[in-house]
Each structure stands twice: as C-alpha cells, then as structure tokens.
C-alpha cells in the first residue's frame with residue numbers, strides 16, 4: 001500500500017490528509033502542534049468566495065507610503081524585514097502591474113469561488129454536517145475615497161462573475177444596525193459564509209482522519225530528503241519513509257521545499273486578532289473593513305477582530321499593540337462595541353509575491369513530492385479545493401481545476 005506522509009496539520013494539511021484517504025491509502029500526518037491550533041485557529045473564519053483580488057493591485061505603489069505611516073495602519077513593515085526580504089517586496093510590488101493582477105485574480109477566483117461547494121463535498125464525504133454560517137460577507141467603507149476605490153476594484157468581481165450588491169451607508173446599516181452612521185457605503189457578497197470557531201472545524205476533521213485509520217505523529221520534522229522510492233522524513237529520534245510526501249507546513253514550508261530542491265519566495269504576512277467576549281453588539285455576519293485591514297466576525301465565544309498585515313519574520317517578537325489597536329479601530333466603525341478585548345493572538349499567513357499558493361507536484365518527481373502551501377489570506381477558504389485537487393493528482397487523476405498557475409517553478413519577476 002502507498003505510504004503517504006503529510007507534513008503540517010493546519011487546515012490545509014488536515015483537508016489534504018482526509019482527501020488522500022479516499023482511495024483507502026495509509027496516511028500519516030505530522031505536526032509539532034495540536035492539529036489546526038496554529039495559524040488555522042485564529043483567522044477571521046471567512047469562506048471568502050467573493051475575495052478574488054490579489055493583495056497587490058494597480059495603484060498600490062502610490063497608496064503604500066500613507067498606509068505604512070499610520071500608527072494603527074492596516075500594514076506595517078518592520079525594518080529588519082526590509083533588509084532581509086527586499087527581493088520579496090520588489091516581486092510583490094511588481095505583481096501590481098495590471099496584466100499580472102488580472103492573471104492572479106483569475107487564478108485566485110478558480111480556488112475561492114467554488115470554495116463552499118468543495119468544503120461541503122469534503123465534509124459530506126467524511127460524514128460531517130456543513131458548519132458554515134451562510135449570511136454573506138459585508139465589505140464596509142468609512143470614507144468616500146475608500147468606497148470609490150472599492151467600486152473601481154469591484155470590476156475584478158464583475159469579471160469573475162461573483163454575485164454582489166452595492167449598498168449605500170443606510171442600506172448597509174439596515175443589514176447591520178451596529179455599524180457607524182458615518183459609513184460611506186458597502187459591497188455585500190451574499191454567497192460568502194463564515195465559520196463560527198475555526199478550531200472546532202479542525203478538531204472535527206482530525207477526529208474523522210483518525211476514525212478513517214489515519215496516523216498522527218506529534219513531533220517536529222527536522223529535515224526531509226528525497227529517496228529512491230520517494231522521500232524520507234527525519235523526526236526527533238526516528239526517520240519515516242514515504243512513497244508520497246506532501247508539504248503542507250504553511251509559512252514554514254520553504255525550508256522543506258528547499259531541501260527537496262525547489263526553493264520558493266515564501267514569507268509570512270503576520271496578522272493579529274483580539275476577542276471581545278461580551279461585545280454588546282450583535283453582527284449577523286462577518287463585516288470586513290478593507291480600509292482598516294481587519295474583519296469583525298461573530299463567533300462562538302464573542303466578536304473576533306482579526307486582520308492587519310505585519311511584514312516581519314516568523315521569529316520576530318509579537319507586537320501586541322497591533323492586536324490592541326484592532327479594538328481602537330473597531331470603536332470607530334462599531335461605536336457601540338464594548339470592551340476590553342482579550343486573548344490577543346498572532347498568526348502567520350504563508351505568502352508568495354503573487355498571492356497564490358503553491359499547489360501541485362514537483363516537476364522532477366511528479367508521483368512522489370507534492371506541495372500545498374502559501375494560501376496567504378485565504379487558506380481557510382481554499383483548503384478543501386486545494387486538498388481535492390492535490391489528492392486527484394496523487395491518484396494519477398485529472399484534478400478538478402487547472403493547477404498550472406500554482407506550479408512551484410512559476411516565475412516571480414522583479415519588475
């Protein structure tokens with residue numbers, strides 16, 4: 001029987017491991033943490049079927065300086081990142097060219113637009129009910145300039161035939177009365193959804209994985225290497241042999257792909273959350289504030305404010321002021337919000353310069369080495385689509401979507 005080893009048990013590794021069990025194969029999952037308890041636990045919970053823009057859009061270069069200068073701004077760049085990761089930053093900025101942004105939008109949409117259908121299919125197959133709250137997603141804008149820019153960028157949604165409604169501030173408040181009266185306008189995406197506590201989703205996926213005969217090693221992977229028959233995985237104290245190895249280690253994946261001969265420009269866009277356990281307001285759905293860079297999601301344990309981007313290394317110390325800053329920002333757009341925010345949290349979005357994941361097989365070992373990582377801002381959304389596609393590839397079947405845009409050896413031009 002084919003021995004399949006999945007490195008990383010975040011939401012991408014968990015869904016991949018489950019999809020790989022379809023054929024009855026023996027699947028081993030490895031993680032140093034409890035499954036789903038890293039970055040996959042603390043996100044905003046959105047199944048963002050309507051988020052089809054790459055992060056770098058035309059006009060980025062002119063808006064970036066003002067974004068970086070605001071103390072509680074949506075994006076922060078640590079100087080050490082600039083020194084070490086300048087090539088990544090230049091590649092990211094180069095992606096804002098209109099033709100590249102358009103290509104990235106098409107490829108993002110291929111993964112995001114059908115996300116709920118793939119989630120439902122995977123969950124049904126393993127005997128789990130669909131847990132998503134299907135009340136859409138509201139993108140809310142505080143300033144006329146921000147709203148005007150959003151309407152311009154909404155053309156990407158139009159071209160990808162994503163359903164949406166343009167709302168005035170008053171119409172948005174009719175949907176969500178807790179929003180500030182000063183709201184300039186909003187875009188409502190009725191087909192998006194959210195999960196009310198992402199850790200529960202991972203717990204359920206893991207339980208099904210074990211029930212279907214999966215094995216889990218809770219340990220650190222020291223290194224991976226190619227072998228004649230596939231790959232070897234060096235753990236603390238033992239080495240595992242794999243006929244097929246799947247790298248799903250989120251923001252930590254580059255070390256392993258490098259060891260397998262496929263270096264990738266992967267960094268982390270760090271993000272924070274804070275929880276308001278008794279918010280004093282009752283949102284019906286996730287409200288995203290794109291100008292402020294965060295989302296407010298009604299969750300099982302309160303209102304979670306999650307988002308912002310901090311460009312810093314995996315090892316850099318957390319800056320908890322960024323998490324506290326989320327409560328301050330939220331008070332402007334949700335004036336009845338009650339505090340204080342608790343349990344500040346830091347997570348690591350795995351990000352490539354074109355905002356697309358790496359998804360597919362190693363070109364020189366197409367039956368043995370597989371990659372699924374780098375889902376950036378959309379890993380929860382895209383996990384089931386990715387997993388289903390990769391499992392098909394591993395079985396020698398035709399994947400449900402064309403994986404060419406996500407290949408490990410795609411170019412990342414500097415200009």
Ligand SMILES: Cc1cc2nc3c(=O)[nH]c(=O)nc-3n(C[C@H](O)[C@H](O)[C@H](O)COP(=O)(O)OP(=O)(O)OC[C@H]3O[C@@H](n4cnc5c(N)ncnc54)[C@H](O)[C@@H]3O)c2cc1C
Nearest residue numbers: 008010011012032040043044046221250271378379380381
């Ligand atoms: C603030 C914030 C809000 C977000 N909101 C959303 C949202 O609303 N919707 C959405 O779709 N996405 C969202 N995201 C993005 C999403 O959370 C990520 O894309 C997703 O969690 C990535 O999943 P993953 O499985 O690839 O990585 P991870 O969850 O990071 O899992 C990787 C695993 O690999 C393990 N690992 C790494 N190295 C080793 C090693 N050497 N040995 C053993 N194990 C190892 C880690 O322990 C980890 O468990 C958000 C992210 C952040 C930070």
